[in-house]
Amino acid sequence: MPAAKKSKSKKTRIKIFDTTLRDAEQCPGGAMTTEDKLKVAHQLARLRVDVIEAGFPYSSPGDFEAVQRIVREVKGPTIAGLSLCRPEAIERTAEALKVGRRVRLHVFLSTSPQHREGILRKSREEVLEMAVSSVKRARELIDEVEFSPMDATRTEFDYLCEVVEATIDAGASIINIPDTLGYALPPEFGDLIRRLRESVPNIGRAAISVHCHDDLGLATANSLAGVMNGATQVECTVNGLGERAGNAAVEEITVILDTRRALKRKFETGVNLKEIYRTSRLVREVTGIPVQPNKAIVGENAFAHSSGVHVDGVIKLLQRRSSFEIVRPQRIGRDKSEIVLTSRSGRKAVNHRLAELGYDLSAGELESIYRRFLALADQRKEVTDDELESLVADETRISQEIYALDYMHVVSGGTTVPTATVRLRRNGDVLEAVASGIGSVDALYRAIDDIIKVDHRLVDYNVSSVAGGTDALGEVTVRIGDKADAIHVGRGASMDIIEASAKAYLQALNKAVFRAEGRTPRRKAKRSKRKAKRARPKTGRGGKA
């Protein structure tokens, strides 16, 4: 990978290295199943990122398997695996990667005095030696090797230059400069990249990459400062997820480079911006981590104009949208459907729109989504793309159910003690419970808990609406932790938030049951019918709803 490759258009091609499946996956709540990681990796390939960092194979057998499957199944981008600077970690990472050809081994080692002394307890010489021997070992196993001097922005500059020069000599063709703690300011970070280019004699033999964290809200600004000073790869994540405050957001970096004329004249990425919004929604869907409404580019309100003067401006100046919009939503795939879907739209129109949105669904799934679409359309004028996509997400989840919702009835309001009756099905058995709680959702969840006996705790419960208005689809995200501290995310959509709450909770519990039963032989539920009543609610659950 040459240092500053110019494309035919004479622009500098900036490579996008997506680390959602690694840096974001290790953040609280970011854990994904192998199937979810594959879904995200396929979508990142559609987004046309250059590199997907698929995981940390040495960290667990699950990560190893996920990286290997992504290498085998996802075509297009280079697939990278992260490794510690230890021979056994490098060998294991190479083993996961070598089932494919477009792969990269990414080794990292802390170089700052704080990390050398406080964490590694090694001298400058020892750290340098470890970095060099690790890059050499990695190069014996995999052709493309990236090296990251972790906490580079707090590393003594002369020492950083020494490490960079030695690791390039050892065979690294990409040198990544991480601002691990998100501490740098843009002018400083830009200067660091420029000085490295001026001071390291063999720097022309490697590409410079930047990896910025957002602890001070400067990840995107710092990454851009890096690009403006010679970096040709940016490491980023979807929705800006990642350790602590997250990483630079792929949607921000790519849209900025394509929006501001001064940057667009000089730089280009290979990203298909039309896939940005769908990628954002998918990551939100599989992690259950909501996107803040005012988030740049992908937040729900990023293109919503509500103040009178703006709405007026947008309507009057449709031809000259630049008055109030610097980015057109269509550019990132947030275009409104050409076909307005209403209760009179037939199957064909709905299927056509689903295909346009990129869904490849079975006949059974299409039929079921169409029935649910009709129920929704009957109650409103128009069904939006977002709502349609929620129905799809909900439907594809249903096919993985162990316990399925058969019936629910919740009574609450005024002085009534909120009480829920729930009936679930499992393998043809009908299981029923009644419980009361301090709110309707609390009662509902207690009734469900009386049926599904799996060790867990509720970590998070979140409600949002897919479109505006009281008749909008409500979406509920639930996160539960199991006995082994694994987090399971469930999401449910319905026009009734109590029903959406039940679906979300059931989905998360189904995942926990699946995992719990994966270790022991599957038991058939014994009870065929059960009633449970509790007068006094337990504390510590989501509260009133």
Ligand code: KIV
């Ligand atoms: O933030 C960081 O320094 C990292 C490295 C592993 C590149 O994530």
Ligand code: ZN
């Ligand atoms: Zn990081």
